[in-house]
Amino acid sequence: MLKTADNDQISQVGPGTPMGTYLRKFWMPVARSAAVRPGADPVRAKALGVPMVIYRLADGSLGCLDEQCPHRRASLALGFNSGSSLTCIYHGWEFGSGGRCVAVPTEPEQRRDRFREILPVNAHPVREAAGMIWVYLGDGDEPPFPDMDFMGLDEEQCQAVVGVTRCGWVQCLEGLVDTAHLGQLHKTQFPGQHQVAYEAAPSIIVRDRPYGMRIYADRPRPDGGHYYRVTEYIAPFWCFVPQNDERAAFCIVPIDDTHCLQWVIWYDKNDRLDPAKPLGRHVAPLTLHPDDFTADMRGKQRWGQDRDTLGRDHFSGLGNLFFEDLAVQESQGAIMDRENEHLGSSDVGVVRLRKILRDAATRAVAEVPVIFNRPGENDLKSVRGAAFESDGDDAEAALAVAGRGV
Numbered sequence: 001m002l003k004t005a006d007n008d009q010i011s012q013v014g015p016g017t018p019m020g021t022y023l024r025k026f027w028m029p030v031a032r033s034a035a036v037r038p039g040a041d042p043v044r045a046k047a048l049g050v051p052m053v054i055y056r057l058a059d060g061s062l063g064c065l066d067e068q069c070p071h072r073r074a075s076l077a078l079g080f081n082s083g084s085s086l087t088c089i090y091h092g093w094e095f096g097s098g099g100r101c102v103a104v105p106t107e108p109e110q111r112r113d114r115f116r117e118i119l120p121v122n123a124h125p126v127r128e129a130a131g132m133i134w135v136y137l138g139d140g141d142e143p144p145f146p147d148m149d150f151m152g153l154d155e156e157q158c159q160a161v162v163g164v165t166r167c168g169w170v171q172c173l174e175g176l177v178d179t180a181h182l183g184q185l186h187k188t189q190f191p192g193q194h195q196v197a198y199e200a201a202p203s204i205i206v207r208d209r210p211y212g213m214r215i216y217a218d219r220p221r222p223d224g225g226h227y228y229r230v231t232e233y234i235a236p237f238w239c240f241v242p243q244n245d246e247r248a249a250f251c252i253v254p255i256d257d258t259h260c261l262q263w264v265i266w267y268d269k270n271d272r273l274d275p276a277k278p279l280g281r282h283v284a285p286l287t288l289h290p291d292d293f294t295a296d297m298r299g300k301q302r303w304g305q306d307r308d309t310l311g312r313d314h315f316s317g318l319g320n321l322f323f324e325d326l327a328v329q330e331s332q333g334a335i336m337d338r339e340n341e342h343l344g345s346s347d348v349g350v351v352r353l354r355k356i357l358r359d360a361a362t363r364a365v366a367e368v369p370v371i372f373n374r375p376g377e378n379d380l381k382s383v384r385g386a387a388f389e390s391d392g393d394d395a396e397a398a399l400a401v402a403g404r405g406v
Contacts, residue, residue, distance in 0.1 A: 002338035002354060010357045011168045011335045013254040014049035018361035023048055023236055025364070027145055028253045029132035029263055030054070032160060035291050036062070036133055039083040042076060047137065049256045054126065054133055058083035061097035064135050066122035069093060070101075099123025130265065131160040149240070149384045150249055150267040158267040161286045163294040165326055168335040169260035170357065172252045175325050176239035177353050179217040179231055180204065180346035185324050188315045189282070195219070195227045195389070202229075204345070205395050206352045211235065211378040213356065215349040216395040228395055230386040231349070235356055242387035245270070246279040249384075258334040264293075264322065282321040294326060303327035 002010075013020045030045040031054055038060060042053040044067065051067035053076045063086060069076050074090040081087075085094040085102055094103035100123070101116045125136040130150055136142050150158050165172055175181070183196040199219040207214045212233040219227040232240040239250045251263035266273060266283045275284035286293035297303045303318065305327065310317035318324045343351065392398035 001341055001343065004339055006354075006358060007335070007338045009361055010170050010354060012257050013169070014257065018365045019357065020048050022357075022360045022364035023254065024138035025143060026138075026236060027127065027134045027136050027143065028237060029134050029160070029162075029251060030253065030261065031133040032162060032291055033128055033131050033133055039081050042079060042081060042086055044077045045133075045135075046255045047135065047253055047261070049254075050137055052124065052135065053077050053079075053086070054135075055081050055086045057081070057085070057097055059097075062126045062128065062133065063095060063097060063099045064124045064126040064133075065095060065099045066124075070119060070121050071104075071106075095121070095123075098126075130158055131155060132263070146234075146238075146380055148234070148238070148249065148380045149247065149269070149382070150265050151381070153267055153269065156272045157269065158265065159273055159283070159287070160263060160265045161283070161290040161293050162264070163262045163286070163322075163326065164255070164292045165260050165262045165294060165329060166258070166334070167260070167330045167332060168258055169252050169254040170354075171329050171332050171336045172260055172262055172325075173233075173237075173239065173353060174350045175329050176241060176250050176252070177213075177215055177231060177233055177349040178347070179215060179229055179241075179349065182229075185316055185328065186321060189321055195387075196229075201346060204348045206348050207396070208352075211380060211383065212238075213349070213352055216399075218395055221389065225389060225391040226393070226395075226398070227389050228387070228398055230395075230399060232383045232385060233349075233353065233356075234380060234383060235360065240383060240385040242385035243279050246273075246277055247384055248279060262326070285320055286322060293322070297323055297326065303330070 009018050013023060028047055030047050031043055036043050036054050036056045038056045039058045042055040045052045045054055052064055053067050054064045056062050065076055067075050067077055069088045071091055071093050074088060076088055079086050079088045085096045087094045092105045096102040099121055101119050101121050104112050104115055107115050125142050127134045127145060180202060183200050203218040205216040212235040215231040217229040221227060229242045237251045237253055241248055246268050249265040253261040255261060264283060264286060266279060274280050289295040305317040307317060316324050318327055386399060388402045390398035390402060
């Protein structure tokens with residue numbers, strides 16, 4: 001359980017909050033690259049309680065601005081992209097590459113240039129990588145950009161989709177580090193189910209890492225040996241979970257206190273993505289609405305659960321691996337009541353996640369060096385989930401023997 005004040009500390013992400021202060025030290029993806037087209041309408045985005053617009057000029061350059069125009073606070077989402085600038089429709093002010101103000105037609109001609117130079121424009125650093133648009137909402141110098149396992153792959157080997165989840169961001173992260181639920185919630189459709197079924201209550205081992213933590217789930221095999229699943233958490237947003245030949249990374253970005261972006265990055269470093277493969281069969285339906293794959297769940301009773309198959313032909317009654325997670329996460333409430341939960345031995349990863357986040361938020365407010373805030377100092381390229389069988393009784397030694405290629 002977590003006291004209400006501590007729960008608020010990790011759940012509230014707006015400007016000036018402890019967690020919001022911490023999260024502003026990182027780059028975060030907020031939109032798909034394909035959604036922001038050259039010369040097309042600006043795309044609305046929101047992260048950490050900050051409404052933004054993102055636009056791409058005809059030359060491919062990007063801009064990211066607070067949604068409200070710095071002049072009279074009209075929404076720049078109403079503006080038009082001429083290809084060379086984004087123009088606010090209220091008074092015709094224009095913003096070019098990187099959000100720089102390039103025209104203020106309502107000012108006298110003799111003072112326009114000086115006015116533009118001193119105008120405070122809330123533009124945010126913006127970058128593009130792995131099919132996603134990333135922004136940095138912090139102050140001061142930009143932090144190192146994270147170089148993770150899927151970076152540098154082309155669109156045939158890496159695809160990012162995103163869903164808007166109607167709950168606090170931490171409960172989505174908790175679902176990712178909670179590896180024990182795989183043999184229950186996902187028992188109908190989880191790839192490799194015969195291995196997950198070895199043991200319903202796996203031994204969970206948590207090890208701190210320079211970038212976050214590593215979680216081992218140890219399921220003894222009936223004939224001896226072990227089935228190990230290794231989940232990696234890169235603070236603050238990222239989880240790499242085990243798959244088969246394909247790989248998956250997840251990123252949870254808070255929109256505000258009670259909504260978040262849930263990114264699924266599906267990738268294969270050795271082959272083209274194949275929707276017929278185990279993971280691909282679950283990701284492929286998400287690509288029908290890649291800018292919000294939760295659209296298929298909305299307006300349906302119990303998130304579209306099929307009660308006729310529930311507990312019989314289909315354990316959860318929810319037809320997709322990701323929709324199963326989303327349904328239970330949203331069902332926990334807009335912000336989960338952690339003071340009235342009852343944790344068990346399988347929840348050590350969840351407990352450690354909360355400790356990491358609370359410590360980081362406390363240190364951020366105190367303006368002392370924050371753990372995990374310099375991704376450039378950590379080797380993130382080799383971090384990924386792993387699943388393998390071994391005769392070894394030591395999880396870390398077994399992982400070293402299996403190698404990071406698993």
